[in-house]
Amino acid sequence: MxxxxxxxxxxxxxxxLAAAAEYVPVGFFPVRPANAHVLHFDGVLVxxxxxxxxGFVRLRLDSGSVREFSLGRNIRVDxxxxxxxxxxxxxxxxxxxxxxxxxxxxxxxxxxxxxTAWKMSHDGATVYATDRIDYIDKAMYHGTLxxx
Amino acid sequence: MPNAIDLHRSASPAETGPTTKxxxxxxxxxxxxxxxxxxxxxxxxxxxxxxxxxxxxxxAAAAAQHQVDPILVAAVAAQESGGPGAIxxxxxxxQKGGGGRGLMQLDExxxxxxxxFDPSENADKGAEVLRNNVVREHGDVRxxxxxxxxxxxxxxxxxxxxxxxxxxxxxxxxxxxxxxxKAHVEAQNAKH
Numbered sequence: 001m002x003x004x005x006x007x008x009x010x011x012x013x014x015x016x017l018a019a020a021a022e023y024v025p026v027g028f029f030p031v032r033p034a035n036a037h038v039l040h041f042d043g044v045l046v047x048x049x050x051x052x053x054x055g056f057v058r059l060r061l062d063s064g065s066v067r068e069f070s071l072g073r074n075i076r077v078d079x080x081x082x083x084x085x086x087x088x089x090x091x092x093x094x095x096x097x098x099x100x101x102x103x104x105x106x107x108x109x110x111x112x113x114x115x116t117a118w119k120m121s122h123d124g125a126t127v128y129a130t131d132r133i134d135y136i137d138k139a140m141y142h143g144t145l146x147x148x
Numbered sequence: 149m150p151n152a153i154d155l156h157r158s159a160s161p162a163e164t165g166p167t168t169k170x171x172x173x174x175x176x177x178x179x180x181x182x183x184x185x186x187x188x189x190x191x192x193x194x195x196x197x198x199x200x201x202x203x204x205x206x207x208a209a210a211a212a213q214h215q216v217d218p219i220l221v222a223a224v225a226a227q228e229s230g231g232p233g234a235i236x237x238x239x240x241x242x243q244k245g246g247g248g249r250g251l252m253q254l255d256e257x258x259x260x261x262x263x264x265f266d267p268s269e270n271a272d273k274g275a276e277v278l279r280n281n282v283v284r285e286h287g288d289v290r291x292x293x294x295x296x297x298x299x300x301x302x303x304x305x306x307x308x309x310x311x312x313x314x315x316x317x318x319x320x321x322x323x324x325x326x327x328x329x330k331a332h333v334e335a336q337n338a339k340h
Contacts, residue, residue: 022238023231025253027246027306049299052228052243052253053306053318056299068301073246075257085258085277085299100260 028054028122029073030129036118039128041067042136045106045113048087057130059115069117072131078103078113105135112136191239191267198222200336201329202236203251203267210268210275216282219333220289221252221275223326224296228253232310232321235329239267258299294319 032038046066047058055071075082084099086092089108106113116132193204197218201207204218207225211218225237229251239251247256249264252274256264259277263269281292284300297305297318305318316324 023229023234023241025228025231025241025243025246025248027243027248027255029246029257031245047301049301050255050258051295051297051299051305052248052255053246053297054299054301054303055255055257056301056303058301071257083257083260097260 025052027052028070030070030120030122031073032118032129032131036120039117039119041115041117043067043112043115045108045111045133048108048133049085057115057133059113067128069115069128069130070122072129074131075133076131077106077133078135103135106133197333198329199333201333203239203271206267207251207271207275210271213272214275214279216275216279219326219330220293220322221271221278222329223322224274224278224293225251225271226325226329227308227318227322230325232308233328235325235332239270240265290319290323293322296322 041059041061043059043061045057046060047056047068048071050056050071055075057069057071058066059069060066080101080103082100082102084094084102086094087099087102087106087108088094088104090110094102105111114134114136115130116134117128117130119126120129121127191202193199193201193208196204196208197211198204198208201222203225204222207221208218210216211221222235222237226234228248229237229239229241237251241251241253242249243253243255248254249256249261250270251267252270254261254264254270254273254277259273261269261273278292278296281295282289285291285295294305295301307315307317308321309315310321310324
């Protein structure tokens, strides 16, 4: 039985159908492993976005340095599951069409957040990836929060 | 990080460079959504700036709508869902390990699409993203293309190995698709 299954698999692998397989795009949106060593970084959110192949979060740490994180496949921003390419900044409030399910009190460039991350290897380099950003406070923001 | 307000500013063609001039008039095509779209022979454009390209009609309409070079839209689609060496994209493509969907691999983390596998809707949003990137990058098409892959982030993005063995970063690969598609369209036009 096992030999028959192996023969079928081999036949499929070398069939014209397999040779003409459709191209499958691949992106880098890592999923946190169950046994990942979790790290926390506090600082001001200074960048968030991405494209078809990857996403990023940029944090100005309390130490003053800036750290980049690759955006994980399942990102949560203070519990929200956003669809958002350009989140709010001071002086810019996106429409709901452009930024959906993003917490209105989190502003790029001014809101202090905690990033939950893990270290991983990608293309031979060590990178930090994140799937969770939590609001801490609006340390640098003194304006009026927009209404949802 | 550019000022996001710039996204909503309308740029003149002079600001956005020669590749963002309005495309030749193409009839807007906003047909019924086809969530389970399956490509057929009729999807190949028989006229217009993307003659001979699959979903050329949809992409040309989207390019005209957002004032982007139609060949650039087709090149990004070929890169995103066609793969190295392809001149056509695939409206049914689903990204492995990510949220990319459809012809131009619009990611569900960034863009809300009702029917991501409808080539018209997908191309329309993809062209809009390209246009916004070009405006934000002050007409620098290469940077705008790179941003399509990584967002406003200084990274080289996805690398691809072409059939000739050449490994190219995202923007270079799109530009190679661009040249191939341009040559294909010119050859199609020369036939008649």
